[in-house]
Amino acid sequence: MNNLNDPPRWNIQPNHRGGGPGAEDGNQWNYALLVPMLGLAAFRWIWTRESQREIQMLKSQYENDVSIIRDEMETRYKDTITERRKAAALVELELEKERQRVKGYKQALISQSQQLVEERKKLQEERDALDEEKEQLVKSGAAGSLLHQALEKENEWHLRATSTLTELEHLLVERQSAYCSIILPREQRLEMEKKILLRAVKDPFVSQLNLELDLKDIFKRDKHCADLLNVDKRKNGSLMWVYLKYWQLQVTVQKHRRAEDALLGKTK
Template identity: 35%
Template sequence: MNNLNNPDWNISPDQGEGGGNSKWNYALLVPMLGLAAFRSIWSREIRKETVRLEMEIDMERRRAQGLEQASAFQRQQFLNEKQKAVLGQVEEKLMERQSIFCSYVVSRDKRRAIEKDLLVMAREPPLAQLGIDDGLRNIFRNDHKCAEIQNTNKHRNGSLMWVYLKFWKQQMEQQKTQAPLVATQPTEK
């Protein structure tokens, strides 16, 4: 090996047996070239493997994000269907409650029991997001509209309850349309 600080250790072209140093040059040159070629090929293969792995990781990350988005969308759809079903039950109970309110025969205790059930339903997960309990209390205090005495159609009793039911249904639809937008937004990691 050449040491530039110590000229005595350096190999000069005229050193060697028989006046030529071709043995030394080729003896050192061939392995060095072999190592350089091997390193070059090895580095290229490592780069290829790294790029391939990065692409696989990126594809897997995208697939996981897609599955996460699909799962969030399905959860929201399930929640919307559950809300719709429970809101239908609330509508039925409100009609029954208003019918009892307008009746001269049925006990007020039955109406109060229905009101308690409605408030409990309002706090349960499907409806808790809609926040309907304040609206229910307002209906119980202020909805005094009754149809004529011979009325058999429960849809004709009440006024405020129909306004609230329409509002809650619109609110539910708004949540339904906003949920896919939220589910499709990419998450940062």
């Protein structure tokens, strides 16, 4: 058995002087193993240091890249927020302009409607005055007979002028329906407006009423449309109906004026 108190001497143990044969060989083996171990330890130390340096460099590069990406993302985010705020501000500005424009249209329409109502009232007063004058002339005998004859002659003009207004009413209803339609193209509506203006200007029975400016005012300002489920075209439009009543009164007044002019021409 091995003696634990006296273990065998290995070649890696220091050489004892006078240790007997083979003592010098053991010393050589000690140096032969020490050099590779030192080299391995130095290589490991150098490799570990270089690895730590590489790791540190990669870590620094990663942190730098992350910082750059973060800054770019923050910049893009701020730019996007700024652009969206600008876009929202522009939309709000345009919306406010449209609100002011609609408000102006409403005020203009109200003012125009009031003006038409006042003119209609004046025409009604003139008509009442003419009717009263007519009655007085009728009562006066010969003058009344002349007035009656003059009015009879103007009946044909009155009927044709009224018929023309009825046709214009139908055309305006169709035009307003085209304006309120989401299907018909805008060019078709504009073509209808041109035909209406041409008819009003060239027709000899209503050309004296100067309807061109009134029609252009309707095309510009009358934007009233019934709800989408509406099937009655006559529910569209607002200003045009006021004008149509005004034109009818004008035709009636014009009839009496023409008769009066004819009567005055005969008496002269």
